[in-house]
Structure formats: C-alpha cells, structure tokens
Amino acid sequence: MIRDISNDQWNKWKAPKGEVFKCTTVKAVAVRNDGARSKIVTHSYFVDPEMNTRYTLPVISLVTEYENLFDNSIGLYVNENYEQRGAEWERPVHVEFFETSGKLGFSLDAGFRIHGGWTRKYPQKSFRLYADHNNDIGEIKYEIFPGLRGTEPARK
Template sequence: RVGDPNVLSTIRTTLPNVFWQEPANEIFKGTVVRAMVDKSGALASSAATQTYFVDPAANGRYSLPVISIATDADNLFDPEIGIYVPGNYTNYAQSGIEWERPIHIEFYEADGTLGFAQNAGVRIHGSKSTIYHFKSLRIYARSEYGQDRIEYDLFPGWKNDEFERLILRNSGQDIYATMFRDAMAQSLVSHLSFDTQPYRPAIVFLNGEYWGVHNVRE
C-alpha cells in the first residue's frame, strides 16, 4: 500500500486543548481482507478476516510482535457510536457493555508466526489517560463472538496461557516518558508473593494502519 494516503491517523482523537498531531509522513500500512460466501438459496457463511503485510522487508521491519485489529471504522471514530473519539458524548470516557464494539484481532510474533486470531470485543480502558491521542484498549473474549478465551502462550514463562481479557495499554500517564515504567516496576517485584501483571510491548495496527507501540497486559 505504498502511496496510499493516511486515513484513520488523520482523525483527531482528543479534545482541542489536548495534544494531537497528524503524522507528518506516510505511515506503514497492511491490508485487511474480510470475505464471506453468499449463495442464492443458501445461508451465508460467517466472515473470515486476515491481515496481509506485503513488503520485501516485512519480516525484519519490527523486532516486536504485531497486533492487527479490524473493525468497522465507525465503531471507533463515528461521532455518535465511536469509542475512540470525543464525539457527541465524550465517547472515549464512556463505559459498560453499551460501549463495547466487535473486532477481529490477530497476534503475530516478531518472526511473522501467527499466535492467535479470533473475533472479540473492545472497549476503551483507563481513566485520565483516555484523553490522550492514542488510548488503552481492553480486549474481551466472549462466546457470542465465537470463543470465550484467548488461548495462547502470550507471556512465555507466565502461569496463565488463556485469558478472558487482555489490555493493550498506552502506558497511562507515562505515555510521554518511558512508556514502560509500570511494567518495569512490576517485573522487579514479580518474584515476591503478591500478584503482578506480565508485560509484552507490541506494535498495533488498526484497520491496516500503523497505530504505535502498546503494552500487552493481562
């Protein structure tokens, strides 16, 4: 998709008094393909979704895992129902099942191996950090989307390899500093006898557009 204009990344996701800047250059993009079989006189099939990154250097472009999220753009950016924008109701600050939107999520290891792919739900996660230009996302596995768990060894060496929810965290109020302060603090005390959250940084794409580094948390 070299030469394709930026689309989603040109949409303002903050109030006017909060920092936001449109990308100065063309960002890297993948292609999301959604397909279904529709035959006269028969029930239509369920939709199949796959993200493709066509690039001679694709396997070496990133040293981090890649997460691709696909959904109707209105679910994120529409003023009335979009959960990622200020919208008509300070949308990104809303909560509850009414503000959960359907997505398809794929997780690729840094070598290009597909870790998992499934339908899920997404909500905006956080409190004050929801005002920032890119938000934390909470991913929900539910039976109504197809699978009620994400079954994958997402955090090698961690005690759990299946999850009802995951967080793609923007690092909260550390967003403009290290972006790993909380993760580092938890890793330093992970050997002690209280609960901590595992951490993996990953590159996120929304509908094929590069969306920056997020911290994957349980």
C-alpha cells in the same frame, strides 16, 4: 487523520511524522443464490519483503467497522465517546496476533472497549479486549508474553 479524538490540552493530536506502515485487511463472506451466508472470514496481510525484520515486538491487528471507532454517535474514539464505560460501549473486533517473524500466533473474534482513566483523553488510546464477546471462547490460549505464567499468590 480524524482529529476529534482528544480533549487533553497537553497531549494534542499530531500528524504522524513520515510514512506509516500499515497492513491490508480482507473480510470475505460467501452468499448463495438463496441468500444464505457463510461466516465472515477476516485476515490481515503485511505486504513487505522486510516484514520478518521490520518489528522487534509482536504486532496485533484489530479489524472492526469504521463506525465502531469514528461514527459520531456510536464511535469509541470520537466526540468524547471515549469517556463512556460499560458493556454497551463494547464493539466487535477481529484480533490477529503476529510474532516478530510475521508468523500468525492466533486469530479470533472478540470485543473491545476503550481502557484507562485520564489516558482516555489522549489521542492514542488503550483498548481492553474481551475474548468472550458473542462467542464461547472466554480466554485467549496463547503465550503472548513468553515465560510469564500469570500472577503468583502474594508472599508474606
């Protein structure tokens, strides 16, 4: 219900119509008595007996700290920060991709930034994911769009 997310006078923020179905996310870390910490583990859970039939498209869960989106100075989504570009405006995010059946396709830590030109001003924004954010993965090895094999060379 945060409203300072758009400056487009033709596409103003609107409250959702009806209930918005959401998932529950859990982030956990183990801490020993000496203060040593494990890696943070993040998972998204959909608690719904009809999950296997609820969606006709895959679902992507993006989990990040509240501040990364809504903090007045560093949040990507507010105070016209969505106009900012470049690596300094990339924030950490945990990404999970769920098939329409609810089966987990992949899970990884990545980075994300606001994406687009004029659409950055819209209340609903596009994100660009970076699989190489603070890790060595560099790419997502999963068939997100079945049957699509990438770009082919231009034909003459």
